Amino acid sequence: MTHLMVEIVGVWLVVILLGLPLFASMGLAAFAFVMLGGLSGSIVPQKMAQAMNSFPIVAAPLFILMGNILGASRLTDRIVAFASSLVGALRGGYAHASILSSMIFAGMVGSAVADAAGTGAVEVRAMKKAGYRPETAAAISSAAATIGPIIPPSLPMVIYGVSADASIGRLFLAGVIPGILMGVSLMIMVAIIAPRQGLPRQAFGGLRNIWVTFKGAGWALLTPVILLGGMFSGLFTPTEAAAVADIYALLLGFVFYRTLKWKDMPAILVNTAETTGIVMVLVMAAGALGWCMSISRIPQTLAPAMVAAIHSPLLFLFASNIILLLVGCFMETLAALLILIPILVPAAVSFGIDPVQFGLIMIFNLILGTIHPPIGVVLFVMARIADVTFEKLSRAILPWLVPLLLVLAAITIWPPLTLWLPGVVMGAK
Amino acid sequence: MLHSLLRGFDRAAAIVACMLVVVLLGCVALGVVSRGLGAPFIWTDELSRFLMVWLAVAGWILASRKRIHVRIRYLQDKLPPRLHAMVETNFQVALTIFGLLITWYSVGLVAKNLDLEATSLPLSMAWMYVPMVLAGVVMAMQGAVEVVESIRRSHSGTAPQ
Numbered sequence: 001m002t003h004l005m006v007e008i009v010g011v012w013l014v015v016i017l018l019g020l021p022l023f024a025s026m027g028l029a030a031f032a033f034v035m036l037g038g039l040s041g042s043i044v045p046q047k048m049a050q051a052m053n054s055f056p057i058v059a060a061p062l063f064i065l066m067g068n069i070l071g072a073s074r075l076t077d078r079i080v081a082f083a084s085s086l087v088g089a090l091r092g093g094y095a096h097a098s099i100l101s102s103m104i105f106a107g108m109v110g111s112a113v114a115d116a117a118g119t120g121a122v123e124v125r126a127m128k129k130a131g132y133r134p135e136t137a138a139a140i141s142s143a144a145a146t147i148g149p150i151i152p153p154s155l156p157m158v159i160y161g162v163s164a165d166a167s168i169g170r171l172f173l174a175g176v177i178p179g180i181l182m183g184v185s186l187m188i189m190v191a192i193i194a195p196r197q198g199l200p201r202q203a204f205g206g207l208r209n210i211w212v213t214f215k216g217a218g219w220a221l222l223t224p225v226i227l228l229g230g231m232f233s234g235l236f237t238p239t240e241a242a243a244v245a246d247i248y249a250l251l252l253g254f255v256f257y258r259t260l261k262w263k264d265m266p267a268i269l270v271n272t273a274e275t276t277g278i279v280m281v282l283v284m285a286a287g288a289l290g291w292c293m294s295i296s297r298i299p300q301t302l303a304p305a306m307v308a309a310i311h312s313p314l315l316f317l318f319a320s321n322i323i324l325l326l327v328g329c330f331m332e333t334l335a336a337l338l339i340l341i342p343i344l345v346p347a348a349v350s351f352g353i354d355p356v357q358f359g360l361i362m363i364f365n366l367i368l369g370t371i372h373p374p375i376g377v378v379l380f381v382m383a384r385i386a387d388v389t390f391e392k393l394s395r396a397i398l399p400w401l402v403p404l405l406l407v408l409a410a411i412t413i414w415p416p417l418t419l420w421l422p423g424v425v426m427g428a429k
Numbered sequence: 430m431l432h433s434l435l436r437g438f439d440r441a442a443a444i445v446a447c448m449l450v451v452v453l454l455g456c457v458a459l460g461v462v463s464r465g466l467g468a469p470f471i472w473t474d475e476l477s478r479f480l481m482v483w484l485a486v487a488g489w490i491l492a493s494r495k496r497i498h499v500r501i502r503y504l505q506d507k508l509p510p511r512l513h514a515m516v517e518t519n520f521q522v523a524l525t526i527f528g529l530l531i532t533w534y535s536v537g538l539v540a541k542n543l544d545l546e547a548t549s550l551p552l553s554m555a556w557m558y559v560p561m562v563l564a565g566v567v568m569a570m571q572g573a574v575e576v577v578e579s580i581r582r583s584h585s586g587t588a589p590q
Contacts, residue, residue: 019505020520021498023489024527031530042534042541045561049538052482053557055474058457061484065450236461239477243457266447270491273446277488278498284485332499374503 001037005296008032022335026285033292044288051287052280055239056168060158061276062242066249067109068268068275070223071118073253073260078217079104080122085213087187088202092194094130095140096187097202098123102144103183106151107224108249110158112333112370115148116141116378116385124386130200135396138386142371142378142393143186143400149333149367151179153227153242156366159283159334160359163290164345168238169231170356170422170429177421178360178411185403193399219256223248232425279334286338299346306347313351317412320344320358321365328369332377336366357411357418364408371397439494446487453480472549479547479556486560490567514579521575528569535561 012029016022030044051057083100090096101119109115120141127137149156152172161168193199214221226248231241253260293299310316323344327336340362348358370378373394383393411417460473492498505516538558545554 015523016501017504018516018520019500019502020523021500023498024520024524027531028523028527031527040534041530042537045531045535045558045565046538048531049482049557049561052485053478054481055478058453058477058481061450061481061488062454062457065454240457240461243454244461246454247458266443269447269450270443272450273443273484273488274491274495274497275488276450276484277446277486277490277492280485281489281492282499284489330503331501335499 001296002298002301004036005033005293005298008036008292009298022332023281023285026282026289026339030285030288030292033289033296037296043291047288047291048284051284054162055237056158057162057280057283059153059168059239059242060155060279061272062239062246063110063153063155063158064275064279065268065272066153066242066246067111067114067118068271069246069249069253069260070108070220071114072264072268073249073257075217075220075252075257075259076101076105076119076122078213078220078257080119080126082210082213082217082221084126084202085205085210089204090191090194091201092190092199093202094123094127094132095137095190095194095199098127098137098141099144099147099183099186099190102141102147103151103179104221104224106147106149106179107227108153108220110149110153110155112145112148112367112378113381116145116381120145120382120385124382128386130202132199133396134386134388135392136197138382138388138393139396139400140186140190141386142376142382142397143404144183145378145382146367146371146404147179147182149363150175150182150360152176152224153238153245154363155279156333156337156363157359158238159279160337160341160363163283163286163338163341164355164359166355166359167422167426170426171359172228172231172238173422173425174356174360174418175363177417178364178407181407181410181417182404185407186400189400189403219252223252282335282338286341290342293342299342302343303347303350307350310351313353314413316347316351317353317358317361320348320361321408321412324362324365325368328366329372329374329376331366331369333363333366333370336369337362354415354419356422357415360418361408361412364411368401368404368408372401435494439491442487442490442494446484446491449480449484449487453477453484456480475547475549479550479552482557483560486564489564493564493568493571514583518576518579518583521572521579523572525569525572525576528565528567528572530565532562532565532569535565 008029012025015025034041034043080101084097087093087096087100101123102115105115105119123141124137128134152175154175157171158168161171227241227245230236230244231238236244345355349355370376379393383390456473456477463470505513535558539555542554547554
């Protein structure tokens with residue numbers, strides 16, 4: 001059966017690259033395996049439906065809904081104003097404020113595209129007005145948007161947790177320090193280039209201004225506190241925390257800020273259902289194909305082979321980083337995650353690498369693909385917002401990849417950066 | 430006629446999907462509230478899992494109708510127009526076959542699970558697989574229509590949309 005699966009996976013990779021929708025290619029590969037292997041075809045729809053029959057996966061549509069509600073509630077102006085009051089007076093203040101806003105927004109939404117679309121327009125407009133080159137402004141906002149899925153909540157972490165059987169709560173906590181490091185490293189980069197490019201600073205509005213902008217954004221700033229506080233105090237599971245955060249987001253939009261209208265709701269709900277469908281059908285098909293792979297003992301064969309060939313866990317992590325960075329350049333984050341989890345995670349576990357640390361490394365690598373040509377989806381969004389060509393932005397983003405790659409190297413080499421906080425909050429496994 | 434039927438179907442699918450999102454949120458929230466009040470409902474977890482299957486499939490159908498599923502078009506877009514159209518037609522055939530297979534085997538699953546009851550709900554487990562039948566039918570029909578359209582286009586010499 002291993003040989004049969006290897007042949008099917010070969011054909012499957014070709015049709016993926018030729019452009020067949022990914023879920024259908026995975027589903028057809030699963031059907032081919034069960035039928036040629038003399039098994040019942042009903043296994044495929046059964047495994048697909050069973051992939052959704054899980055309470056933790058319910059967190060995914062609820063986090064998508066929260067991102068859509070907060071996006072439609074137009075809270076970003078308040079968050080950017082608060083961030084500007086804090087760090088705007090530094091040289092390159094608008095860029096610093098842009099990065100800080102993205103870090104705050106990352107605690108509310110769980111995807112880089114949502115972060116880019118949410119805060120990007122406000123940040124880029126402010127930077128362009130202050131005299132930044134449009135491509136520089138767009139590059140800074142794009143790089144900052146990658147913090148979105150690293151600081152919790154995070155849609156890729158929910159998908160990884162469910163698919164790799166890792167604790168979603170631990171994954172969320174594991175993202176906090178790397179997310180902060182990403183923000184700090186980007187701010188250091190701004191501090192280095194600001195004097196060279198003559199990036200301006202804003203006038204310091206004083207503590208009173210900080211207090212006024214904080215009051216303006218205060219209710220919104222409570223979102224991550226409620227979400228993470230509820231989850232890690234043991235009050236809610238991640239799924240329940242997502243539901244509570246949805247209701248809080250509705251309160252923000254309808255009651256506290258009154259920026260949300262009833263007529264916005266159909267679009268929010270349809271968008272949530274569509275995004276859920278796009279993501280979940282991949283999880284469903286990956287559930288069926290993953291079952292076929294485990295029956296054919298592909299991971300059980302590959303993992304010892306990798307251990308025998310590579311020997312060193314560090315070398316395995318280095319090789320994984322290269323593979324993931326390359327795959328991330330050509331494939332959508334969640335799709336790549338679902339395809340690579342059954343291959344790489346068992347091998348990582350065989351090397352004694354914690355699946356939580358490895359999850360962070362996988363997500364980090366694949367997220368970098370969203371700000372890298374040829375299919376960097378965040379770059380597409382930001383190029384449209386900043387009104388620059390994709391090619392120009394693709395060149396402007398390159399220096400901003402350096403600090404992010406350094407953080408990636410740090411979390412790869414030093415596990416406590418990802419595993420210390422989950423250990424402190426949730427105890428040893 | 431066909432277009433107005435399709436518009437009606439899309440509208441109905443969108444309304445059902447929206448309702449599923451709202452009910453799912455309500456169900457999970459009810460679980461939290463009932464536990465907070467010291468009288469937890471035992472059925473909210475299981476109902477949310479049923480709703481999750483339905484929502485995922487409703488979203489799958491919506492995304493299929495709008496043709497917004499994830500696919501890597503990088504290589505296909507580099508093909509000459511004729512070859513591009515030919516590859517696309519073959520993909521629609523593959524989608525039709527996938528839809529038919531899903532429909533056929535999901536009907537079998539529904540039949541097999543009719544007598545099985547959920548743990549905490551007076552619901553047949555067959556309801557877990559009913560949406561798979563719907564998704565299969567929609568996918569097979571859409572794939573078949575697109576195959577016919579692309580063949581018609583290639584005969585009349587018009588470019589694909």
